[in-house]
Amino acid sequence: DIQMTQSPSSVSASVGDRVTITCRASQDISSWLVWFQQKPGKAPEVLISVASRLQNGVPSRFSGSGSGTDFTLTISNLQPEDFATYYCQQSASFPITFGQGTRLDIK
Amino acid sequence: QVPLEESGAEVVKPGASVKVSCKASRDTFTGYYIYWVRQAAGQGFEYMGWINPNSGGTNYAQQFRGRVTMTRDTSINTVYMELSELKSNDTALYYCARVERHFYGLDVWGRGTAITVSS
Numbered sequence: 009d010i011q012m013t014q015s016p017s018s019v020s021a022s023v024g025d026r027v028t029i030t031c032r033a034s035q036d037i038s039s040w041l042v043w044f045q046q047k048p049g050k051a052p053e054v055l056i057s058v059a060s061r062l063q064n065g066v067p068s069r070f071s072g073s074g075s076g077t078d079f080t081l082t083i084s085n086l087q088p089e090d091f092a093t094y095y096c097q098q099s100a101s102f103p104i105t106f107g108q109g110t111r112l113d114i115k
Numbered sequence: 116q117v118p119l120e121e122s123g124a125e126v127v128k129p130g131a132s133v134k135v136s137c138k139a140s141r142d143t144f145t146g147y148y149i150y151w152v153r154q155a156a157g158q159g160f161e162y163m164g165w166i167n168p169n170s171g172g173t174n175y176a177q178q179f180r181g182r183v184t185m186t187r188d189t190s191i192n193t194v195y196m197e198l199s200e201l202k203s204n205d206t207a208l209y210y211c212a213r214v215e216r217h218f219y220g221l222d223v224w225g226r227g228t229a230i231t232v233s234s
């Protein structure tokens with residue numbers, strides 16, 4: 009199975025800040041990576057697919073980059089509604105696997 | 116119409132089975148695979164398998180083979196995930212999610228169904 013390692017596991021930031029979350033795969037997954045956001049009691053929401061493709065309706069302050077084994081999710085100009093937990097997920101091979109999550113808190 | 120709508124929470128006894136439903140919009144049912152993923156409290160996500168609602172074809176994760184069955188009812192655009200021989204560590208939130216093409220990954224998720232295994 010492909011292991012997905014996210015860092016940091018948690019980060020504190022302020023409204024207006026820029027935050028970067030990284031995800032590393034244990035083997036080459038090309039660009040087959042998804043980023044999604046989870047808030048308590050709500051369905052996870054996919055932000056980015058194929059490493060850098062912004063989903064319809066997702067604000068442009070979210071961006072993704074990377075290929076192979078190293079990926080980043082960047083959130084610019086943090087807004088109050090962005091404080092949540094973020095996960096990466098690889099879809100290059102079965103079983104699909106997930107990062108352990110990065111919790112983004114208000115400083 | 117909501118793309119995916121799951122059934123309500125359940126409490127089941129150890130050793131029993133549970134069947135969770137996921138009703139899809141027409142477009143979702145005919146155009147996507149439906150994956151099942153679970154998340155125990157405070158834990159990460161675990162892939163369980165997928166079903167092709169059009170053909171009924173399935174693929175199950177190794178650790179669930181023999182215990183999980185995914186089916187569909189085309190007349191009501193609904194897929195089902197049945198998990199048997201339940202143990203306390205099967206207590207989790209069970210999600211269905213749609214996937215257009217496997218490489219593209221999970222697209223839209225349902226809200227999840229809470230399954231509690233307790234005597």
